[in-house]
Amino acid sequence: MAAITLRHIVKQYGDGFPAVNDVSLDIADGEFVILVGPSGCGKSTLLRMIVGLEDITSGDLEIGGRRVNEVAPKDRQLAMVFQNYALYPHLTVFENIAFPLRLRKSEFSEEQIKQKVEAAAATLELGEHLQRKPANLSGGQRQRVAMGRAIVREAEAFLFDEPLSNLDAKLRGQMRTEISRMQRRMGTTTVYVTHDQTEAMTLGDRVAVLRRGVLQQVASPRALYEQPVNLFVAGFIGSPPMNFLPGEVHGNRLRLPFAEVEIPQHIASRLKEGSLVVVGIRPEHFEDASVLEEHRRAQGVTFDVDVDVVEWLGAELYAYVPFSIQGDVARKLEELDRELDGEGMRTQLVAALSADSRVRDGDRAQLWFDPSRLMIFDPETSENLSHNAEAAQEIDRRNEQERRASIERAHQRELQQRGQTVAAS
């Protein structure tokens, strides 16, 4: 197990296009880090550079304190799970898992190999499939074989390249928790690439958001969600995505398409009179005014809208309110939408309301929101003007504590279980 350090890593292809541009990242020993971003952001390239399948144009890559830029993949002692699992179709499940061990013939006896493979198969519940060929397994089973092959290595770190994207939604959820449990139990440094922000949010101790090869923000999922540094991170993290509205500064008030709010004191000083800003508000920070208690209602701002479409999901209700925007802000938001693999559809506000809400398609409704939840972005630089670095650090600090505690707990449980099995035998 080892820490992985990336220092000013650059990947330039033959045509000079930087797929990865000056990425620096410290991955602590035992940490679970997610690389996330829309397609083509360089996250897979970055992972392949860590594992050694892709040359590093410039910068330093250290694994366990040793610079490994020129070290061949086989000598980096990493284990990788590929997107399409890359199982050897001519070998049985047993031989697939044993493959890395057999390559180091001198180190393991046949007996040890058997023992290790069976132990790995037992944790992944593959015991009864050991003699089958990969072609006869289901997607989830293949996925577990690929993980088994990674486990037996006792590698310095695990690398995952979109491992769940070929599975159906239900299985994906199961495998997600399986990976999370395995990582906690083994405490192995893990780097995980995905474009799915649910996976990013649920699995990662820390999440690194990439955009066009440039690292945007590295933080705990919670810090990313509550304190994104810029428009891109804010728009990428969260589902349904954050609503972006144009806002006009008038004195200490901000004029939005639906309402007018007071600008919080600490931001007001950074805004010019009459300037345009992009205002972000998460769907769940809206509420149907009619279902709110009086005292909460007073804390926020209410406004009337025509609800176009309503989606009732049981636990909550999404209300869609179309609106139109023009000018610079519209261009900026269009560009952002394209980058986030959007379809350039009409601009609409999404509000996640309480399931009790009686709002239906075509209704005129009164919505409520708390202005202190607003995020304000500079349309030129995309910077989040309402970003609170201290709060973000505090969230990360707490997250790090929780991570250590959780690994500790997993170790304790492991020891206990071992104690029990010893006692039982």
Add this chain to the structure above:
Amino acid sequence: MNTGKLTTSQRIWWAIGTIVVLVWALFPVASILATSFKLPSELTLGTFLPRTWTLDNYEQILAPSGAAQDLFLSALRNSVGISLIATAIAVVLATLAAYAIARLDFPGKRIILTTALGVSIFPVISIVTPLFNLWRSIGLYDTWIGLIIPYLSLTLPISIWTLAAFFRQIPWELEQAAQVDGATNWQAFRKAIVPLAAPGVFTTALIAFFIAWNDFVYGISLTSTDAARPVPAALAFFTGASQFESPVGAISAAAIVVTIPVVILVVLFQRQIVSGLTQGAVKG
């Protein structure tokens, strides 16, 4: 696996279909086999089975005293040698070409494939006359090389196409996976790629061999003596024991003898051929 689910009527139709195809394909072979055991005097009787079974025809082409023995054995030697060499060259070249086509991105990739296809659809008969003249003037006429080169033009295109299609299905990520698992480049190639590529290469080699083995037009046009004449061409030069005897018996016997290696190859390597043709099922 699914046969258990066939209904009775479906099973009957399948059986009928199979029988029709088998009769259609195998009747000529059975007829030649029967003919090869007939006495020369019985050839015109019109019965399917010989009245008296005899090995005379085989003696004629194989036994040291046989009339056609010289002609046949030298032709057999030529056929085996030329076909094997043409196959070996075609497979090696096609493997390299197909590997490049499947794995690398280079300008002219399409042109290679189209050219290969273009060459293979050219009618052999239209090339053979100019080739005859050319071969005579540069001294390749009636030599092994003089046949191997045109055979390559027949076997290479199909080899390149089948191998390229086959290589495209190999998940090359396996090579990288093996490297990450701790294999050297050579180990990764040998342990992860070769086992997957071998059935395809093998199938291609068999197809190429059969094409060269079965050729007649080049064989008869570009040779004049025992030096290079392959079996299909040599059969046309068989004569009866006297000018009043038909050589059909000896020709049938020779045809059976040249069919045997093909049948043996297919039976021996049936599993490789099938796995070569179904390897694509591996990808999930």
